[in-house]
Amino acid sequence: MKSKDLIVYILFAFSAIVALPLCTWLLLAPYGSGLILCVTMIYLFSFLAALVMLPIVLVRLCWKQTRARALLWLLVIVVYVPCFLLGNAWERRVWTARWEAFSHRSQPLIAAINDYERQHGAPPESLTVLVPDYLPAVPDTGMRACSEFQYFTGEDARQQYAGNPWALQVLPPVFGVGFDLMLYFPKQDYPENGYGGWLERVGDWAYVHE
Secondary structure (H helix, E strand, O other): OOHHHHHHHHHHHHHHHHHHHHHHHHHOOOOOOOOHHHHHHHHHHHHHHHHHHHHHHHHHOOOHHHHHHHHHHHHHHHHHHHHHHHHHHHHHHHHHHHHHHHHHHOHHHHHHHHHHHHHHOOOOOOHHHHOOOOOOOOOOOOOHHHOOOEEEEOHHHHHHOOOOOEEEEEOOOOOOOOOOEEEEOOOOOOOOEEOOEEEEEEOOEEEEEO
């Protein structure tokens, strides 16, 4: 390994501390994009590669002809693994903060639905019914990568969402073929598991981890 390459790898290793939380912040920003997930995946795949390479590198230390190169790779791995774990921990804090902020931003929409339900004896058939008497316009989530609220009401809502008369749903950006959900139930009766994963409370909402 050339010294120039070593410097690049070490800088990449240290960058995980900042890049991972920054990517999550940007992903859930008003101007974010799902393409940011590709950057996060580069760091994740690099972490998995480091774990696979570690035993190989340790074995190569046993031979004199491969020892020098193995030591350099070991240095990269020893730097990258804790940097990735620290960056991942900070990423988690940013993730929680961004979704908690979303929970607060959604309160006017939830209040408008509740007001409509109190005055009419039933929730609105669609969010557009709330305009203009209860809201000036149907709001978005404030996150470009998942900007739309999905609204469910009637018998379908009661059957699918634990007897709730209505429910809100947001589809968070995820990488690959999997999916997560962000759910709001007016009864706040979220189960621990269901909807394809396990649920984590975030404010008045619940995040479904697939």
